Amino acid sequence: MATSTLGSILLGTTNPERLRDWYAAALAPGDGGGGFTEVTPTMFACTFGDTSLLIDGRSDVVDKNPEPGRVILNFHVDDARATADHLKALGVTWLVELEEREGGLFGTLVDPDGNYVQIIELKE
Amino acid sequence: MTGADAPAPETPPGGRRRARRRAITLESGAPDRAAAWYRQALGLTDADPLLTAGGVELRFTLGTADTPTTVEPARIILNFHVDDIRAAEARLVALEAVWARELERTRWGIIGTVLDLDGNYIQIVEPAPESPACLQRKEEHR
Numbered sequence: 001m002a003t004s005t006l007g008s009i010l011l012g013t014t015n016p017e018r019l020r021d022w023y024a025a026a027l028a029p030g031d032g033g034g035g036f037t038e039v040t041p042t043m044f045a046c047t048f049g050d051t052s053l054l055i056d057g058r059s060d061v062v063d064k065n066p067e068p069g070r071v072i073l074n075f076h077v078d079d080a081r082a083t084a085d086h087l088k089a090l091g092v093t094w095l096v097e098l099e100e101r102e103g104g105l106f107g108t109l110v111d112p113d114g115n116y117v118q119i120i121e122l123k124e
Numbered sequence: 125m126t127g128a129d130a131p132a133p134e135t136p137p138g139g140r141r142r143a144r145r146r147a148i149t150l151e152s153g154a155p156d157r158a159a160a161w162y163r164q165a166l167g168l169t170d171a172d173p174l175l176t177a178g179g180v181e182l183r184f185t186l187g188t189a190d191t192p193t194t195v196e197p198a199r200i201i202l203n204f205h206v207d208d209i210r211a212a213e214a215r216l217v218a219l220e221a222v223w224a225r226e227l228e229r230t231r232w233g234i235i236g237t238v239l240d241l242d243g244n245y246i247q248i249v250e251p252a253p254e255s256p257a258c259l260q261r262k263e264e265h266r
Contacts, residue, residue, distance in 0.1 A: 004166040004212065005178025007205030007249060008259065009148065012198040027143040037258060045258035049144030050179035052258045060198045067189050070151050071200040071244065074183075075143035083143065115200070119143065 008045070008052035009073065013113050016057040020044040022112050023053065025090055027075055048075065065114040072108075072116045080105035080121035087119075147181040148202070152242045153192055155184035161241050166204065167215055177204055193243025197224075201237075201245045205260075209234050209250040216248070232259055 013019045020036050028035045028046050036046040042057030053073075077083045084098040084107055095116060098107035104122040111117055152158035159175055159182070162168075166177055175182045206212040213227055216238050224245060225237040233252035237245055251260050 003207045004204045004248075005206075006148070006180040006182075006202060007178070007251070008203040010201040010203060012196070012201065037256065039256055039258070045256065047258055049146055054203075054258075058198055061196050065199055066195050067191070067199075069187075070189060070194050070242075072149040072151075073200075074147040074149060076146040077143045118149075120147075 006051050008054050010054040010056050011113070011115065012056055012058040012061040014057065014059075014061060014063050015112070016042050016044060016055045018112050019055045020046075023055070026087055026092060026109075026111075027117075063113070068110070068114050068116045072118055074118045074120055076120050076122065078121070080107065080119055083119050083121075146179060147183055149183045149185060150240075150242070150244065151187035151189060152184050153187045153189075154241070155186055158241050159184045161219065164219055165212075165215055165221070165240075165246070167211070187242070193239075197239065197243055197245040201247060203247045203249050205249050205251060207250070209236070209248055212248040231255075 011019060023046065024036055028048065036044045036055075039045050039054070044055045045052050047053075080098055087094075087107075087109060093110040095108040095110050096106070098105055098119070104120060106118060106120055108116055108118045150158065162182055162184075163172075163175055166175075168175065204212070209227065213236060216223075216236075221238040221240075223236065223238050225235070227234055227236040227248075231252065232249070232255050234250040235247055237247045240246055249259075
């Protein structure tokens with residue numbers, strides 16, 4: 001019986017504060033920093049569903065993700081159109097604007113480090 | 125925002141529901157082989173129809189990258205929390221995984237780091253009881 005869980009995903013970055021602020025505003029709205037907690041002065045954490053997102057200031061990455069298609073974070077939302085409107089109001093960079101595909105609504109945006117982030121509303 | 129250097133957007137008013145992350149997509153030169161590797165690494169069996177770890181599905185797509193392995197493995201690291209880290213280690217040893225860091229006791233718990241077949245870092249973690257709540261093991265959901 002497997003008992004592994006994807007407990008967290010760590011994003012390595014040269015600018016953890018900027019990335020934290022972006023994710024807080026885009027996907028983790030709320031009071032007091034959007035739900036992020038400071039684990040260390042250069043590491044911030046926020047829980048999405050059953051998984052935490054860790055933003056870690058590191059020196060072994062460059063400013064921009066050289067291969068953003070390698071790993072894509074998929075955020076499932078209840079109302080993709082409302083989320084997209086919110087993201088548009090924030091002025092985020094879209095790789096692919098929200099569109100209907102087989103299976104649901106999908107949109108891909110780019111975070112300040114160049115990572116690809118998808119928002120998804122699956123059809124029931 | 126037309127450039128990624130634009131300032132971070134302001135935090136919106138509260139009240140919206142936070143997004144949930146339920147899937148992660150990994151690009152691979154050999155997605156079927158990568159999926160099989162993860163199934164073994166995570167200890168999934170034929171009785172587990174979906175490739176999931178907790179409430180998160182792992183999806184693999186055919187890669188388009190210029191390089192066969194990831195250029196920056198520290199860019200995105202997947203942390204798999206396990207309840208028996210020695211068993212998890214044994215599965216990775218059986219797969220002849222390349223270790224970037226063998227099991228090590230840290231302030232966050234026992235952690236080991238390996239490269240998957242595409243050169244991404246994945247970590248197995250047995251969190252320490254005193255770790256922050258956000259780093260603790262989550263209950264498994266299927």
